[in-house]
Amino acid sequence: MDPVASPPTVALRDPGVVMRLSRLGSLHQCRLSFMRVLLRRLKREGWRFDRPVFHIDSRGVGHAVYTTHGPARSYSLVAFANDLPPEKRSDRVIATEWDATFTLFDGIPTDADITRLRANIPLQEAGRVTERELSVSRANRSVRLWDHVVDRLAAGQQPDPEQVQAVGYLMRTTAVYGSGKLGAADREATCDRPEFRAPFQIEMLSVYLTRAFVMDLVEHMAVQKSPDTAVRLHPDLRRRFGIGNSTGLGMAPFLINHPVLLNNWILARETALARVRGLPGATPDSVSAFHRLVARARINAGSWRTDHPAQQARIAALRADLDRLEAHLERHPLFGAAPWDALWRWGEGALSEEGQEQLLSLMIEPHGVLVDDLAAQTSADEGPGFAIDGAMPVASLRALTEDVFGWALAIDWQSPEAQARVWYTSEEKLEPRLGERAREPIEPYEQPLCPGRDAARMHADLRAEPDGPIAAFLLRHPEHRHVVRRVQIAARHPYAEIRDNTIGARVMPIDLLRAKLAFFGAVHFDPRSDRWVRINMFRDAPFPADLERAEADDWTFPALPEGAA
Amino acid sequence: MIWSMNEIETLTKKAARGAGMSWGLAEEAGKATRRLQEWGLDGAAALADLLTATDGTARSDLLPLAVSGVWTARGGMLCPIAAGACLSDHAAVLAEHPVEMARVAQPMLLIPFAQTIAQQIGRVIDLRWDGVRVQIGTDAVHVAGTEPALCAAVATGVRCSPGQMVTGRKLAFTARAAITPVTAARLGTFAHRTYAPATDESRLAGAGAGLSDND
Numbered sequence: 001m002d003p004v005a006s007p008p009t010v011a012l013r014d015p016g017v018v019m020r021l022s023r024l025g026s027l028h029q030c031r032l033s034f035m036r037v038l039l040r041r042l043k044r045e046g047w048r049f050d051r052p053v054f055h056i057d058s059r060g061v062g063h064a065v066y067t068t069h070g071p072a073r074s075y076s077l078v079a080f081a082n083d084l085p086p087e088k089r090s091d092r093v094i095a096t097e098w099d100a101t102f103t104l105f106d107g108i109p110t111d112a113d114i115t116r117l118r119a120n121i122p123l124q125e126a127g128r129v130t131e132r133e134l135s136v137s138r139a140n141r142s143v144r145l146w147d148h149v150v151d152r153l154a155a156g157q158q159p160d161p162e163q164v165q166a167v168g169y170l171m172r173t174t175a176v177y178g179s180g181k182l183g184a185a186d187r188e189a190t191c192d193r194p195e196f197r198a199p200f201q202i203e204m205l206s207v208y209l210t211r212a213f214v215m216d217l218v219e220h221m222a223v224q225k226s227p228d229t230a231v232r233l234h235p236d237l238r239r240r241f242g243i244g245n246s247t248g249l250g251m252a253p254f255l256i257n258h259p260v261l262l263n264n265w266i267l268a269r270e271t272a273l274a275r276v277r278g279l280p281g282a283t284p285d286s287v288s289a290f291h292r293l294v295a296r297a298r299i300n301a302g303s304w305r306t307d308h309p310a311q312q313a314r315i316a317a318l319r320a321d322l323d324r325l326e327a328h329l330e331r332h333p334l335f336g337a338a339p340w341d342a343l344w345r346w347g348e349g350a351l352s353e354e355g356q357e358q359l360l361s362l363m364i365e366p367h368g369v370l371v372d373d374l375a376a377q378t379s380a381d382e383g384p385g386f387a388i389d390g391a392m393p394v395a396s397l398r399a400l401t402e403d404v405f406g407w408a409l410a411i412d413w414q415s416p417e418a419q420a421r422v423w424y425t426s427e428e429k430l431e432p433r434l435g436e437r438a439r440e441p442i443e444p445y446e447q448p449l450c451p452g453r454d455a456a457r458m459h460a461d462l463r464a465e466p467d468g469p470i471a472a473f474l475l476r477h478p479e480h481r482h483v484v485r486r487v488q489i490a491a492r493h494p495y496a497e498i499r500d501n502t503i504g505a506r507v508m509p510i511d512l513l514r515a516k517l518a519f520f521g522a523v524h525f526d527p528r529s530d531r532w533v534r535i536n537m538f539r540d541a542p543f544p545a546d547l548e549r550a551e552a553d554d555w556t557f558p559a560l561p562e563g564a565a
Numbered sequence: 566m567i568w569s570m571n572e573i574e575t576l577t578k579k580a581a582r583g584a585g586m587s588w589g590l591a592e593e594a595g596k597a598t599r600r601l602q603e604w605g606l607d608g609a610a611a612l613a614d615l616l617t618a619t620d621g622t623a624r625s626d627l628l629p630l631a632v633s634g635v636w637t638a639r640g641g642m643l644c645p646i647a648a649g650a651c652l653s654d655h656a657a658v659l660a661e662h663p664v665e666m667a668r669v670a671q672p673m674l675l676i677p678f679a680q681t682i683a684q685q686i687g688r689v690i691d692l693r694w695d696g697v698r699v700q701i702g703t704d705a706v707h708v709a710g711t712e713p714a715l716c717a718a719v720a721t722g723v724r725c726s727p728g729q730m731v732t733g734r735k736l737a738f739t740a741r742a743a744i745t746p747v748t749a750a751r752l753g754t755f756a757h758r759t760y761a762p763a764t765d766e767s768r769l770a771g772a773g774a775g776l777s778d779n780d
């Protein structure tokens with residue numbers, strides 16, 4: 001059976017179901033996630049890697065260069081390592097020093113470039129870069145795991161696998177800036193290069209090379225500590241280390257500020273689901289692959305740790321869901337007509353949101369041939385959506401608003417609960433924050449990150465408006481201009497708008513972070529509060545040096561124990 | 566200093582908002598400034614001049630009173646962002662007949678809006694004021710006139726019409742923006758008005774951290 005030949009017979013899920021915050025906050029990485037897309041390309045095109053510079057002293061201070069060579073261009077991660085006193089270690093944007101800082105350089109840096117970068121990259125926001133730099137980032141150690149690994153290796157022993165498992169990484173990035181930040185190259189300058197067409201490929205490449213650097217650095221420090229006894233990490237254990245990331249509210253506005261991009265990400269994922277559900281049958285290969293994936297997903301869920309009560313409850317639900325899924329597959333093997341669609345419909349009734357979204361990832365996983373082309377549709381040219389169609393009749397805009405924001409029109413926005421929060425930017429280091437409208441004097445500084453409320457306000461004025469082109473309405477109501485733009489975008493892009501209150505008393509900003517990070521390809525979301533999350537990236541992925549020999553796309557779920565089916 | 570276009574757009578959008586524009590118009594201001602910079606024109610300085618000249622003026626006094634006859638503002642001077650946005654909203658009207666405006670501040674800032682119209686109606690747009698003629702196609706801009714006239718603080722009258730001929734100096738695309746420190750500081754002062762003063766409560770609760778990161 002040729003799976004590609006089957007026409008899409010299953011409708012995409014309703015945006016009203018998909019675009020709720022709790023569901024977006026339940027997304028898992030999948031085949032279309034950006035780090036998966038990156039590693040598939042690096043493998044397919046045979047990118048080469050080398051480490052031309054590694055000058056780090058006995059205190060762990062110095063710099064290193066990791067270069068990767070693709071078919072047309074080379075890129076270099078330039079890393080600066082620091083000996084950071086503990087009192088200066090903070091993951092927040094207000095920090096001024098870090099354990100390590102990085103830039104992804106466009107090409108191979110000269111000595112003069114390194115000198116220039118050394119004067120700027122360690123300063124991060126207080127420094128400046130040029131169009132030769134594609135990203136700027138920094139990372140802090142996980143102190144307890146770092147010390148443990150250095151001590152063990154220095155003593156000639158391997159680290160304790162349980163401690164490695166519990167933390168998962170030696171350093172966590174606390175910001176990875178791209179797209180022109182701090183003077184770096186704009187996305188527009190590189191987005192025509194095939195390797196950077198998919199979203200966030202620069203950032204993902206930077207993080208992938210950062211992981212390689214961090215592992216080299218920890219082994220180097222063990223040798224510095226005890227040159228006679230130090231050993232290297234066992235390759236199997238080495239792969240168990242990912243690179244962490246610690247993310248706060250700075251990332252939260254992104255999905256609201258990029259509606260076309262959000263639509264394209266969700267649309268690609270939903271289209272993948274619809275294609276798999278539309279398959280008339282299941283091949284024996286895909287069925288056995290799916291069974292193995294479910295077993296691996298159970299291991300993954302079993303090792304997912306967090307102290308956050310809400311996420312603990314969701315992980316517990318996910319584990320129960322995966323048990324239920326395995327039992328269901330026993331009773332209902334994937335035979336018969338449209339077996340994937342039947343499985344999905346069962347899951348919609350039987351599983352939690354975490355479980356349903358995990359099922360989606362698992363269902364598309366064995367169907368790369370069928371869905372991987374969709375990764376090309378996850379980028380967006382946001383230019384055309386910016387212009388407002390002023391000729392649109394008022395009645396049409398009103399109807400569209402009711403369609404996209406009907407949920408928001410049903411909310412009583414006068415109630416304090418509905419507008420309890422305010423998104424604003426603080427004077428200090430320009431950090432995005434979320435405050436309490438009733439308790440803090442911040443309303444005058446409110447950012448436009450509450451499309452639902454703003455759409456409801458516009459709708460009230462639209463109802464009093466005589467019919468005619470929207471241009472006349474906008475002349476008298478410039479305060480609605482940003483919402484008119486959003487509604488017109490949403491009319492063409494069904495998944496552009498989050499269909500939930502983003503300023504309500506119960507909003508969980510980590511839902512926004514999770515959705516974006518899942519598209520990056522992150523695993524093991526570990527919320528530290530309702531607005532702060534740690535994650536793991538590239539855990540179990542092959543290192544650059546192993547990419548040529550290793551399977552590049554089968555690492556996101558832990559391997560089954562040897563001897564298991 | 567050399568800036569990325571993303572930085573220019575972000576800074577100027579914030580500055581426009583800080584100066585009192587609605588969010589939607591502030592978005593237009595950021596996009597318009599960026600486009601001018603991409604053509605090598607100092608849009609950032611023009612916007613800084615505009616925001617300074619209109620600071621303290623009620624925004625409603627800067628909008629077109631009506632879109633019939635010659636466009637005028639209640640306060641006697643049109644904001645090019647508000648007028649430009651209104652013009653592009655009325656792109657279909659412009660396809661039928663020219664639009665005339667009286668007294669427009671920083672008329673150079675109208676050029677990006679004319680390009681939006683060119684893209685929407687598929688015609689070359691001809692903008693003229695006080696010794697300047699700018700012809701704007703979907704992906705090229707041609708300018709005839711002196712630099713001071715192009716960067717005038719106020720145009721006594723602006724005429725916008727569909728055109729065909731393309732003459733004058735073709736502006737070259739540039740990927741980076743050279744902004745003087747003075748311009749950056751002026752825009753920064755307006756942008757700063759969008760930032761809430763920090764309080765102890767917001768420092769901890771607002772960001773949601775407050776945990777030790779030494780773990």
